[in-house]
Amino acid sequence: MANPEEMYQCQGTNCGYIYNPDKGCKKGKVDKGTCWTDVPEDYKCKVCGASKKSFRPLAGPGSVREEHS
């Protein structure tokens, strides 16, 4: 199982959609409980179709929050 600190949400910079690991993404065929690091590299945003690379974590390494601290 993933560490709780890895269960951070991730926001698409393109459309603002937030991926929630607790819920996963049904459309993207990602099971609930899948942390962002375990989401497939070919995952596409269910809203705008943007690639996984266009998502930024809301917490953890490389997150927006960390950059502003």
Ligand SMILES: [Zn+2]
């Ligand atoms: Zn999107």
